[in-house]
Amino acid sequence: MTSSTARSWRPLPNIGRIWVHTVLCGYAIVALFPIALILINSVKSREAIFDNPLAFPTVASFSLTGFEKVLTNTNFMLYFGNSLVVTLGALVLIVLFGAMAGWALSEYTFRGNRVLTLFLAIGIMIPIRLGTVSILQLIVTLNLINTRTALILVYTAQGLPLAVMILSEFIRQIPKELKEAARCDGVGELKIFFQIILPLIRPAIATVAVFTMIPAWNDLWFPLILAPGDDTKTVTLGVQQFIGQYATDWNSVLAALSMAVIPILILYMLFSRQLIRGLTSGAVK
Missing domain, CATH: 1.10.3720.10 (MetI-like)
Known part of the structure; x- marks a missing residue:
């Protein structure tokens, strides 16, 4: 294998950093998801919470009753x-x-x-x-x-x-x-x-x-x-x-x-x- 071919097979230096940031971002999303879910559903009506708990509040579903x-x-x-x-x-x-x-x-x-x-x-x-x-x-x-x-x-x-x-x-x-x-x-x-x-x-x-x-x-x-x-x-x-x-x-x-x-x-x-x-x-x- 020539030196030029060996250099072409070397992994890119940014791949490891991208992988680490991807894993950390994924973990952050998993950790923050319950908190975001609580905050979103806290300003929704009871019916909207049970109908679609993942949806953002709308004009019809917005409620501060809680x-x-x-x-x-x-x-x-x-x-x-x-x-x-x-x-x-x-x-x-x-x-x-x-x-x-x-x-x-x-x-x-x-x-x-x-x-x-x-x-x-x-x-x-x-x-x-x-x-x-x-x-x-x-x-x-x-x-x-x-x-x-x-x-x-x-x-x-x-x-x-x-x-x-x-x-x-x-x-x-x-x-x-x-x-x-x-x-x-x-x-x-x-x-x-x-x-x-x-x-x-x-x-x-x-x-x-x-x-x-x-x-x-x-x-x-x-x-x-x-x-x-x-x-x-x-x-x-x-x-x-x-x-x-x-x-x-x-x-x-x-x-x-x-x-x-x-x-x-x-x-x-x-x-x-x-x-x-x-x-x-x-x-x-």
Whole structure:
């Protein structure tokens, strides 16, 4: 085979890139299809939903009945506020305590360092729902049943192991010269942590935020067990009142889900750039 023939058989350099983008676009379509279906059918009449759920709303099928029922006949804004407080509260605690624990495990050498790291790794592998009975007994003992504080504490415990593992790995990649130079200038450990470490690990914080806020926002298990009261219901628990044994108000269900998914989409768009940097920085380094 001549050299010219060999060159003609070489695959085009753009084929691999085109294939990767095709697969990613296909996955994006599959992932976004349920969300788009919810948003489209939330502004359609009940008859139009069952006649053709894939069709876009028309002048004849357009209806805001579901949103009217949700906003006027229920305490949806209270449920929405509860979910927001619980998710953001847990997120702040997870990021703060996770970064502090990651800083301690990666920066300081002490007896039990590896054991504690292994203990946190086990927390990632074992689902927290296996300890539901013990958690419920503890919450009752602390008199925190039917409170948002109970949910914040549970979600914080649920997200801390993963947060510590991610943040500690990013903290280890920070050059030691920065920390040693700050110590030579007389800067305290807390100032080093808040003024040097935290700004440098923003991609990791965004990664942790995305991976922890979505399970907390979408969770139904712990709100149903720990905070089922009318004043402490979350969005996911409040939507269940539209689902009956024999009949389901799909207009209200889809409208409530549409309003519930919007904050997650907004937060994801805000953190998306930092999330991508956090996921790819380890591979680049």
